[in-house]
Amino acid sequence: MDRNHLLRQVAYMKNSLFDQGYLDREQFTQLEELQDDANPNFVEEIVTLYYNDSARLIQNMEQTLVNRPIDFVRLEEILHQFKGSSSSIGAKKVNDACTQLREYCSAENTEGCSRTLQLVKQEHAVLRTRLETYFQMVREAG
Amino acid sequence: MRGGEDKAVNKDGRSKIRALVVDDSMVNRTIHHKLLENLGIENQVVGNGKEAVDAHSSGNYFDLILMDMDMPVMNGIEATRRLRAMGVRSLIAGVTTRSLEQEKQEFMEAGLDDYQEKPLTAAKLVSIIHKINQSSSTPR
Numbered sequence: 001m002d003r004n005h006l007l008r009q010v011a012y013m014k015n016s017l018f019d020q021g022y023l024d025r026e027q028f029t030q031l032e033e034l035q036d037d038a039n040p041n042f043v044e045e046i047v048t049l050y051y052n053d054s055a056r057l058i059q060n061m062e063q064t065l066v067n068r069p070i071d072f073v074r075l076e077e078i079l080h081q082f083k084g085s086s087s088s089i090g091a092k093k094v095n096d097a098c099t100q101l102r103e104y105c106s107a108e109n110t111e112g113c114s115r116t117l118q119l120v121k122q123e124h125a126v127l128r129t130r131l132e133t134y135f136q137m138v139r140e141a142g
Numbered sequence: 143m144r145g146g147e148d149k150a151v152n153k154d155g156r157s158k159i160r161a162l163v164v165d166d167s168m169v170n171r172t173i174h175h176k177l178l179e180n181l182g183i184e185n186q187v188v189g190n191g192k193e194a195v196d197a198h199s200s201g202n203y204f205d206l207i208l209m210d211m212d213m214p215v216m217n218g219i220e221a222t223r224r225l226r227a228m229g230v231r232s233l234i235a236g237v238t239t240r241s242l243e244q245e246k247q248e249f250m251e252a253g254l255d256d257y258q259e260k261p262l263t264a265a266k267l268v269s270i271i272h273k274i275n276q277s278s279s280t281p282r
Contacts, residue, residue: 027261034176042176050169080212084239085169088261 006141013134022127027090044135050089051128057082058121065114072108079105082120093123159274160203161185164194164221165210165237170260174208174237177267190214191221198225204232205274208262211238211249219252226253235270237262 018025028043035042057078064075083098097120104112161183163174171187178185183206188194190213197204207225211218222234235256236249246257256273258266 026263030263031173033264034173034180036180039176046169046172049172053168077212080239081167084260085167087239088167088169088173090261 003141006137010134010137010141013137017130017134021092022130024087024090024092027087031089044138047089047131047135050085050091054082054085054124057085058117058124061117061120065110065117070108070110070113072105072113075113076102076105091124091127094120094127097123159183159205159271161206161208162194162197162202162204162232163187163208164189164191164213164218165208166190166213167210170210170262174262177262177264178208181264181267181271183271191216191218191224194221195224195228198228198230206270207232207234208237208270209234209254211236211240211245219249222249222252222254233270233274 014023014028017023018028031043031046039045060078061075061082064071064078079098079102083095083102086094086098097116101113101116101120104116161178163171163178163185165171165174165187166189171189175185175187186197186202186204188197191209192215194207194209195216207230209218209222213221216224218236218238222236225232225234233255234253235258236246236254237258237260238245238249239260240246240249241259250257256270258270
């Protein structure tokens with residue numbers, strides 16, 4: 001497959017991520033603009049960092065919902081940190097799910113928190129898969 | 143956004159300004175570090191307010207401090223108060239996802255010069271840097 005074709009595929013995949021609402025176009029584009037000769041894989045490195053860090057935060061949120069009594073203040077603190085990192089990489093659907101979770105957390109609604117945390121995990125996992133495929137294509141396109 | 147006209151001179155007329163990034167998120171520290179670096183700004187990163195205070199206790203000076211609000215050990219509000227009490231006159235910009243007016247007010251009253259909502263962008267950084275130039279002729 002020639003390079004131009006691969007580059008078109010990369011562009012198509014990226015636009016799909018934007019159009020389908022997985023990524024915030026402005027934020028992700030800004031990350032790409034930070035790439036230079038010294039850091040040609042900056043975006044992939046940041047995304048990898050995000051997934052390593054956010055996996056831990058999700059685990060911590062799950063633990064707060066298992067403990068009794070539930071510490072909703074602690075849950076909100078972890079969620080705040082998770083949402084901050086998610087918005088920094090432009091993880092739009094993940095962020096939207098976090099907003100829902102925060103509302104249930106404020107209301108101290110256990111069932112709502114459990115349900116929306118599952119949604120957060122789902123969106124987090126879907127984005128990971130899409131980005132892994134995207135970065136593989138970027139590497140192939142050189 | 144690459145250097146050039148957006149590079150600022152500091153109060154002493156040096157062509158490079160120095161910044162301190164204070165954020166407990168490694169993702170945000172890395173992004174903010176790169177944003178500043180690409181603007182030609184030397185910068186260090188620390189993970190909480192106490193480390194920011196300690197960085198000044200060892201005699202370092204920074205033209206700009208990007209201060210997150212919610213951090214463990216010492217949050218941004220307390221760190222800002224401590225730094226001002228120590229006589230630190232750097233431009234301190236609060237950078238946070240908190241959007242309630244009351245929360246912003248409390249952070250500003252701790253001694254901030256500017257406040258930006260996350261995520262931080264190159265444009266927001268440039269607007270902060272312009273304030274460094276403006277404040278260089280205004281006594282605190």
